[in-house]
Amino acid sequence: MAGGQYPGGGPLLGRSRTMGGMGESEADRIAELQAEVDQLKEAVASHAVVDQAIGMMVAFGRVSPDQGWEVLKDVSQHTNIKLRNVAELILVWGRRGDIPPEVRAELEDALDRYGPTQVPGADA
Numbered sequence: 001m002a003g004g005q006y007p008g009g010g011p012l013l014g015r016s017r018t019m020g021g022m023g024e025s026e027a028d029r030i031a032e033l034q035a036e037v038d039q040l041k042e043a044v045a046s047h048a049v050v051d052q053a054i055g056m057m058v059a060f061g062r063v064s065p066d067q068g069w070e071v072l073k074d075v076s077q078h079t080n081i082k083l084r085n086v087a088e089l090i091l092v093w094g095r096r097g098d099i100p101p102e103v104r105a106e107l108e109d110a111l112d113r114y115g116p117t118q119v120p121g122a123d124a
Contacts (some may be wrong), residue, residue, distance in 0.1 A: 067114040068114075
């Protein structure tokens with residue numbers, strides 16, 4: 001790769017070095033890469049939580065995985081709670097049976113829109 005470029009187009013690492021070690025541009029680039037790694041780790045963890053919540057929607061609501069995703073999005077939008085946080089609330093609900101009433105109501109409405117059943121244990 002000519003010119004110290006990586007496939008994304010930016011410099012691989014700064015080429016300047018000081019006598020005592022890394023140049024500022026190298027240190028800055030390393031800090032940027034570390035921040036990117038941290039963001040990617042968070043994204044992977046978040047993705048796992050959301051996938052598990054979708055699985056619960058598939059099992060409890062008898063919906064497809066795509067419909068489970070739509071259910072989570074709808075609940076998030078109607079409650080103004082970040083989707084990852086909605087997913088976490090659903091996982092807690094699965095373990096302990098606790099879920100905030102406003103989230104439960106939106107979850108019931110969303111499952112009614114996308115699936116054939118209501119939330120288990122809901123008053124009919």
